[in-house]
Amino acid sequence: MIKFNNIHLSYDGKKVIEDISFEVKQGEKVVLSGKSGSGKSSLFALALGFVEPGEGEVTFEGVRVDENSVWDIRKKIAYIDQDVSVGDGKIQDLFDFISGLKANVHLDCTKGKVRDLLRYFEFNEDIGDKNIEDLSGGERQRLAIVISVLLERNVFFLDEVTSALDKHLKKKVVDYFMKREDWTFLVISHEPLWLEDPSVKVFDLEEGKWIL
Amino acid sequence: MDTVDITILSLGLTFLLLIVPVIISSIYGLKLIKPLFYSVARMSIQLVLIGVFLKYLFLWNNMFVNLVWLAIMVVVAVFSAIRSSSVKIRKIFLPGLISFSIATFAVVIYLNTVVISLKNIFDARYIIVLGGMLLGNSLRGNIVGISTFYKNLKKDTKPYLYVLSLGASRFEAILPYFRESVQLALRPTLASMATMGIVALPGMMTGVILGGASPEVAIKYQIMIMIAIVVSTMISVVLTILMTLRVCFNRCGVLRKDVFNDQ
Numbered sequence: 337m338i339k340f341n342n343i344h345l346s347y348d349g350k351k352v353i354e355d356i357s358f359e360v361k362q363g364e365k366v367v368l369s370g371k372s373g374s375g376k377s378s379l380f381a382l383a384l385g386f387v388e389p390g391e392g393e394v395t396f397e398g399v400r401v402d403e404n405s406v407w408d409i410r411k412k413i414a415y416i417d418q419d420v421s422v423g424d425g426k427i428q429d430l431f432d433f434i435s436g437l438k439a440n441v442h443l444d445c446t447k448g449k450v451r452d453l454l455r456y457f458e459f460n461e462d463i464g465d466k467n468i469e470d471l472s473g474g475e476r477q478r479l480a481i482v483i484s485v486l487l488e489r490n491v492f493f494l495d496e497v498t499s500a501l502d503k504h505l506k507k508k509v510v511d512y513f514m515k516r517e518d519w520t521f522l523v524i525s526h527e528p529l530w531l532e533d534p535s536v537k538v539f540d541l542e543e544g545k546w547i548l
Numbered sequence: 549m550d551t552v553d554i555t556i557l558s559l560g561l562t563f564l565l566l567i568v569p570v571i572i573s574s575i576y577g578l579k580l581i582k583p584l585f586y587s588v589a590r591m592s593i594q595l596v597l598i599g600v601f602l603k604y605l606f607l608w609n610n611m612f613v614n615l616v617w618l619a620i621m622v623v624v625a626v627f628s629a630i631r632s633s634s635v636k637i638r639k640i641f642l643p644g645l646i647s648f649s650i651a652t653f654a655v656v657i658y659l660n661t662v663v664i665s666l667k668n669i670f671d672a673r674y675i676i677v678l679g680g681m682l683l684g685n686s687l688r689g690n691i692v693g694i695s696t697f698y699k700n701l702k703k704d705t706k707p708y709l710y711v712l713s714l715g716a717s718r719f720e721a722i723l724p725y726f727r728e729s730v731q732l733a734l735r736p737t738l739a740s741m742a743t744m745g746i747v748a749l750p751g752m753m754t755g756v757i758l759g760g761a762s763p764e765v766a767i768k769y770q771i772m773i774m775i776a777i778v779v780s781t782m783i784s785v786v787l788t789i790l791m792t793l794r795v796c797f798n799r800c801g802v803l804r805k806d807v808f809n810d811q
Contacts, residue, residue, distance in 0.1 A: 386709050
């Protein structure tokens with residue numbers, strides 16, 4: 337489904353990724369490991385067309401990620417970055433903005449569905465009136481997760497999405513993603529809960545190979 | 549009624565007024581004396597030169613010369629607008645030049661043909677003076693517009709990329725930044741329009757009245773020029789931003805880092 341072929345990437349002359357190749361098949365749950373700066377987040381940026389590889393290519397469903405294909409590929413991936421950059425303003429306005437995008441007109445963003453999701457991730461009913469700037473780190477992470485689920489996509493790129501959550505909520509999030517067999521996801525996380533399920537695979541970027 | 553001329557000596561007496569800001573600056577340590585004299589000197593020299601130049605421009609009143617002069621004014625305005633933003637001049641000079649030219653020429657030609665119904669629509673007294681007023685105001689709007697747009701996008705790199713990942717087209721992703729920039733660019737003009745006549749007598753109206761025309765004529769010209777300023781500012785800000793998108797973003801919709809001066 338997603339193939340990274342001989343990827344090389346440098347920022348300002350500094351090599352970040354050197355000759356990495358691996359494939360993630362549909363339905364696979366993958367944890368990316370490696371120390372800080374080993375290029376884990378850059379792999380997501382490459383697949384979403386935010387940066388271009390120095391060498392090599394990324395393919396999604398057999399299609400090379402480039403300036404023509406990337407616009408459709410982005411519509412198939414739900415992405416959460418480690419800073420949870422969901423913008424600012426009222427939460428309800430953010431929901432309206434997302435459902436107002438042309439690519440998302442088919443989405444079910446009805447109050448009932450949103451409410452169920454918000455409730456599952458333990459938000460108060462009146463969260464829509466709150467400003468994103470007033471949310472705690474953990475609330476922002478849960479909000480980004482709610483949005484990623486609302487997008488009804490089957491592929492998830494999750495970059496440190498549980499780091500600010502307590503144990504109970506971490507478990508809830510991990511369980512939510514694990515129970516969906518049809519979902520493919522790549523996770524960057526130091527949270528051991530993601531590794532509890534035996535089906536989870538681990539790719540180490542420093543060694544450039546599968547280690548689990 | 550003719551305007552009372554000011555003698556060179558009398559004009560020199562105006563400079564005596566500068567003693568006030570000099571004293572205030574000295575008392576409070578504002579460090580404004582040097583910039584004040586630099587700006588006053590530049591303004592005086594530029595205006596003396598332009599006064600001489602305009603005298604001959606009006607005397608010749610040649611269509612070609614007038615258009616060339618207006619074109620030079622456009623080039624300088626674009627250069628100043630871009631220089632004040634954080635974007636590299638060579639990257640967006642051409643889009644800026646095209647949009648300023650369209651905004652200025654189209655509105656001035658409309659005023660001269662449809663509104664004032666001049667026999668010679670390239671008459672120096674109108675095309676240069678009106679063009680200059682439009683450019684001066686568009687310039688202020690564009691400095692705010694272009695700077696705000698690219699500064700905010702650079703600051704919001706991650707939220708912007710997040711919006712792209714949500715499935716937004718490039719235009720959908722930049723729209724909030726575009727709206728904010730155009731609104732900010734037009735805000736001073738709209739604010740000054742709303743208080744015009746009450747808080748201040750505007751420059752053009754004062755000029756026309758001092759030039760000997762009746763207040764009725766002055767008011768008509770002022771209304772005309774204010775509407776023209778809003779229209780030309782809006783056209784130039786919108787066109788400049790839209791036309792720079794092609795050079796400042798790559799084809800994946802990502803803002804290029806090499807368009808900024810500090811890169």
